[in-house]
Amino acid sequence: MSVFKISAVFAGVVPALFSASVFAQQNVAKMTPVSFSNVEINDKFWSPRISTVTNVTIPVCIEQTEVKTPRIRNFEKVARAKGEKHEGIYYDDSDVYKALEAIAYSLKNHPDPKLEAKADEWIDKIAAAQQPDGYLNTYYTLSGLDKRWTDMEKHEDYNAGHLIEAAVAYYNTTHKRKLLEVAMRVADNIDNTFRQKGLHWVSGHEEIELALVKLYKVTGKEKYLDLADWYLQQRGHGYGKGAIWNNRDMGAKYCQDDVPVADQKQIEGHAVRAMYLYTGAADVGAAKNDPSYFKAMNNVWEDVVYRNMYITGGIGSSGSNEGFSVDYDLPNKNAYCETCASVGMVLWNERMNLLTGNAKFVDVLERSLYNGALDGLSLSGDRFFYGNPLASEPNYQRSEWFGTACCPSNIARLVESLGNYIYASNNDAVWVNLFVGSKTSIPLKKGTVQLQQESNYPWDGNIKLTVNPAAKQSFPLHVRIPGWANNQPVPGETYRFADKEENPISISLNGKPVKYEMQNGYAVISREWKKGDVIALNLPMPVRQVLATDSVKADRNKVAIQRGPLMYCVEQLANADPKQNFIIPDNATFKTEFEPNLLNGVTVIKADVSVIKPTANGKSLETQNGSITAIPYYSWANRGRSQMEVWLPTKVSSVNIKANSDDN
């Protein structure tokens, strides 16, 4: 066992990648993703999760949207035109669209005529609610069309964006055009209302930007790309008007409207809005081959990842603005860490990876995916977290639904479209980003290459990758070597006691060591590939104890436990003994064990610790030997009400005794 102290590995390296001069001379994007529709997932970890989303989560979303809440009924009311009132909140339409998007992905993964019929029924209702001029928003249509486009906070373009995303997804799966045409008319209506007239409008909750790029890609109509860029350009010039801007505590900063996008340097405001904004900016930049947003995005990314991201990949520590506060303000119990913000981190980091070819973005994507985002969905598929704290008081539990219900359908659509994030390519090369059992076919200039991955990831790091080119061909295969596998945490974190396992990272080809070069976090194997070539990758998975930078006050005297891509936590179920107080000793040793019957099968981590508890007579405290069992963070709160902590104490700085259980 030896101690690794790793300093900031990215500092100084990244900015050069984004310098305008570099981008000006070449295509902005390094590669394009392989669509999930070309990826067949067959993975011990993910396949059951995807099935649960298909069989449980999507039906829950449908029931909530259609029966238990008035979301679909608002569309019906518009069509009836009998003066009925809107029910719910002005952004509720978006939940219908996001559920529809998840259904579209699900239908691609698992065709289901009944489900498709339900989607068509919804699409008919949506189409019937569209106004003759193309405007489509049940809130304003039912409460007064004269008031539309008066308050930029009212999510009119956010709703439109999610409609567009659903339409593109549904078209891609079914090739039915009805919803796509509705979406195009919606986009046209916005374009005619503002851009074509030279008027200004700021999207209070960004989202439409990335959606319009999707609409552009599926329709080929450049005006949608231009409209997306126009939306980006509107920000930061004082055009914003409405409830947010009038709110002294929020203001333009809350929705990233205080500084033009290209000039932004720091992360600020509402976390989900920020993620969608930067995803949209990356998409516009890539599609327009325009590097002007990238310097800003890189600065903001470093600000997020180095100073404002939780170790779970969650972001937005503050509940009051659902977003960012000041650097290193990362409280654990009070962490907001909205599920949607982690979904947004997956989206944005995917784009950053595609733009740069740098694996560090996938490191963050993987962190947010397996921890911050996945935590939002119960193992059963029908319970959710809106916020994902890193510690909880006793009796914390998941909810069936939320008044503001953005998160359930967001995690559903993410899981159903997981295939998007595994592989990428350009004409000449292939990238393997995530380790998920799957098959895909990737067309390269010299012919199609089939890839097959098999593994037991994230429980161990042995990955078998079979390369099957249609015919022999030479190309570089980039296999991501995660930062954690190289003992390279992000700046602001340090590993202590990183057990160097007997087998270090190894890559073999057909059973023999293979030469590879490390480039941007990828092991690049360049050779002539032939059918049946097998790459065996081994990523050692010792238990890593992570220390936070001292700037994060909440994590001082604490350690977090990581194994592979997973963060661990210690959970104590409610109604067990009073909270167990323990200290991780400096020389703690960790044992791992796969428990197939626990939490759908998890590798647990056990450690001997010092346990502090009252003596039998209650007259003093004693320190005893004891042990803890840590479970993956994503799997907590699946056994009933519980108390939980990710950051585990290594030292006691103060103590609070209680004389009784009602000590309040």
Added chain:
Amino acid sequence: MSVFKISAVFAGVVPALFSASVFAQQNVAKMTPVSFSNVEINDKFWSPRISTVTNVTIPVCIEQTEVKTPRIRNFEKVARAKGEKHEGIYYDDSDVYKALEAIAYSLKNHPDPKLEAKADEWIDKIAAAQQPDGYLNTYYTLSGLDKRWTDMEKHEDYNAGHLIEAAVAYYNTTHKRKLLEVAMRVADNIDNTFRQKGLHWVSGHEEIELALVKLYKVTGKEKYLDLADWYLQQRGHGYGKGAIWNNRDMGAKYCQDDVPVADQKQIEGHAVRAMYLYTGAADVGAAKNDPSYFKAMNNVWEDVVYRNMYITGGIGSSGSNEGFSVDYDLPNKNAYCETCASVGMVLWNERMNLLTGNAKFVDVLERSLYNGALDGLSLSGDRFFYGNPLASEPNYQRSEWFGTACCPSNIARLVESLGNYIYASNNDAVWVNLFVGSKTSIPLKKGTVQLQQESNYPWDGNIKLTVNPAAKQSFPLHVRIPGWANNQPVPGETYRFADKEENPISISLNGKPVKYEMQNGYAVISREWKKGDVIALNLPMPVRQVLATDSVKADRNKVAIQRGPLMYCVEQLANADPKQNFIIPDNATFKTEFEPNLLNGVTVIKADVSVIKPTANGKSLETQNGSITAIPYYSWANRGRSQMEVWLPTKVSSVNIKANSDDN
């Protein structure tokens, strides 16, 4: 040292006192109070407090009322009649009246022409705001007289009640009639609007009932007494209408309007409203010589004192309704215990004592006065508590003022009128209820008796009482022997380790033991008194450890420290070391010491305790010998932000360690 376990001392005794048959045959009230205006206080403990209220608190109330808030300006706006808007809350008028009442008492104690001129100026403004029909309420007059008397919650009669109280007090001090006549017209207007027309109206916030009895007493007009009784009779018949009654969580119960007053059995709802109601009911019953409310009041009193009162005499544990929840629900940190509710306890228990001649009510009065109520006022006189919790998180502190500012003027008027609560009499006998250095003259049938008290109370229990009858005369002198002095806590409390001091309760006359009889909690000395007779009373003041009944979950494994009438607390100032965790050992011994320079002079209580703290390396905890210094509860939060607890742990049932100071 010996252990006393005292069972419920009052159970079974009291109800008989209140049986209608007893009352039907005699005057309802046993005695009448000696007015504060006939009592000259010269007391080491109270005289400085009264001076502070005169010199600091009343000027603060005036400045807040006149300059810093729009309370007086609302009256000016009414007089100007220029359509200006009401500012503040609909009950803000009452703060003007309560400040005026405090001023009236202050002028009696310390005549001050400038202050009297200020009062006259306010009275002119108040009078100028009265409508031609007698109605007087700035909120409705400025926001629409058509809406008056439509919502019984809007405190119209509460405001009127405080106006009447102020008018009576100011008339009693100055014999100026202007405000009294305003008040009479206000009462006449209410009487004409409802009672004379046979209409129904419920006072949402009781207060006017007791005020009308005062108005009846000063004017001799029976219609005011009848109106007071009418107000009581209105309750509990479903007449209540308005915001409270429509509020599902509050309802009629919130203002004691669900059951007719005479049928009430349990305390419920808003604590201050309840106290004012029962005070008013006692006043009406005494004035009408009508015992019909007394059985109810006795039942409710037992419900308050035996099951719903804090050891500080504070009541109303729940902040959500500013009142009562369920029996024995007495959380310490979350205790609401509004200052005004403790003032109300003083008022109600005075009336109960006058009605019954039983000292147990003065025991409760004294407890609320010296602890729950006095805690509401800082030693400096210019900081206040609205709620008076029995434990606090670090950084708790007093406020300069409140949006709802009932408490500051309420504690001011209570302190200025303290003289009311010391002595009582009937034609034939004298009662000494409180131990406050003072002089008074009491007219008895056979001639006036002058009494003089000297003591160092509450710091010791040696009281010297000089009896100076104008001429020799025989009468029984009742001297209250506090329950605590007899080791008789209220039911629900037990003393443990009550140190029997070497000198037990003793009473001597002119230096020699004197024969006395115990009656209703009083030592009754019946003899022929002559000038210069000196009674020396000694009430032993060992430190009493009080245990709560096991039904109070929050106090399990805890002990409270009492000495004489004072409850003690342990306070730790902010910015000191982290919270000190200590356990009071079973065999704890307590030392007392008077510290003249601490908190204006207090007797502190010191004890050796077990202190629990982290070891130097932070790897475990250790229990060390240490000590605590307890201060009187009323004196906490006078040295800056602090943490405090009244109930001190005797046992650890659970522990929470913190790794750092930002552990959240």
